[in-house]
Amino acid sequence: AQSVAQPEDQVNVxxxxxxxxxxxxxVSGNPYLFWYVQYPNRGLQFLLKYITGDNLVKGSYxxxxxxxxxxxxxxxxxxxxxxxxxxxxxxxxxxxxxxxFGAGTRLTVKP
Amino acid sequence: EAGVAQSPRxxxxxxxxxxxxxxxxxxxxxxxxxxxxxxxQGPKLLIQFQNNGVVDDSQLPKDRFSAERLKGVDSTxxxxxxxxxxxxxxxxxxxxxxxxxxxxxxxxPGTRLLVL
Numbered sequence: 173a174q175s176v177a178q179p180e181d182q183v184n185v186x187x188x189x190x191x192x193x194x195x196x197x198x199v200s201g202n203p204y205l206f207w208y209v210q211y212p213n214r215g216l217q218f219l220l221k222y223i224t225g226d227n228l229v230k231g232s233y234x235x236x237x238x239x240x241x242x243x244x245x246x247x248x249x250x251x252x253x254x255x256x257x258x259x260x261x262x263x264x265x266x267x268x269x270x271x272x273f274g275a276g277t278r279l280t281v282k283p
Numbered sequence: 284e285a286g287v288a289q290s291p292r293x294x295x296x297x298x299x300x301x302x303x304x305x306x307x308x309x310x311x312x313x314x315x316x317x318x319x320x321x322x323x324q325g326p327k328l329l330i331q332f333q334n335n336g337v338v339d340d341s342q343l344p345k346d347r348f349s350a351e352r353l354k355g356v357d358s359t360x361x362x363x364x365x366x367x368x369x370x371x372x373x374x375x376x377x378x379x380x381x382x383x384x385x386x387x388x389x390x391x392p393g394t395r396l397l398v399l
Contacts, residue, residue, distance in 0.1 A: 204386050206386075206387075206388075208390075213392075214392060215287070215374060215390035215391050215392045215393050216326070216374065216376075216390040217390070218387050218388070218389065221386060221387060223386060262325050262326070264325075266386060270328060270339060270341075271316070271328050271388070272325075272328075273325030273326045273327070274325050275323070275324055275325050276323075276324075276325050
């Protein structure tokens with residue numbers, strides 16, 4: 173069965189600095205990988221996904237993620253963080269019918 | 284386009300009572316999912332429907348949880364009887380059709396359940 177790990181519970185960055193939220197995965201076949209963001213009292217919002225093709229995936233709100241097959245990673249990145257990016261971020265992997273989410277990483281961007 | 288609708292948004296019940304949640308997916312989305320998100324954890328898939336058929340319910344506690352999507356559109360998730368550990372946010376999501384590579388799931392706002 174597939175699994176996904178987000179090794180950091182919390183990431184703190186200063187506004188304007190680059191940010192990285194880490195994700196590693198384990199799956200038997202070809203992975204379908206996703207990033208979602210959750211704001212307080214809101215449902216999960218889709219940011220981006222990797223299905224196939226270019227390893228660098230661009231998504232909503234200036235976020236991007238790089239698929240690295242050898243390291244089984246799919247880290248979320250943004251060149252310049254905004255205070256409004258502060259939220260809970262979830263990485264997810266899909267294999268056949270099952271979608272597995274990581275435990276989430278809370279990103280705090282300070283002015 | 285309207286998003287995934289869920290109701291109620293909040294529910295407080297006592298243990299051993301019953302509760303039901305409703306979800307209306309995005310129009311045209313064949314696949315519907317119910318997730319349970321316990322505080323501090325990522326969402327856990329409970330059940331997946333493709334139209335009105337169940338695709339995966341391997342993580343659904345079937346002794347107390349049930350779900351249906353009779354007409355292949357909206358869906359209800361029921362807990363009977365509820366336990367304290369059922370306190371969580373129940374998320375509904377929908378997608379066009381995973382089998383065609385349209386994998387993105389769109390989530391509703393969730394129903395926050397507190398069992399006392």
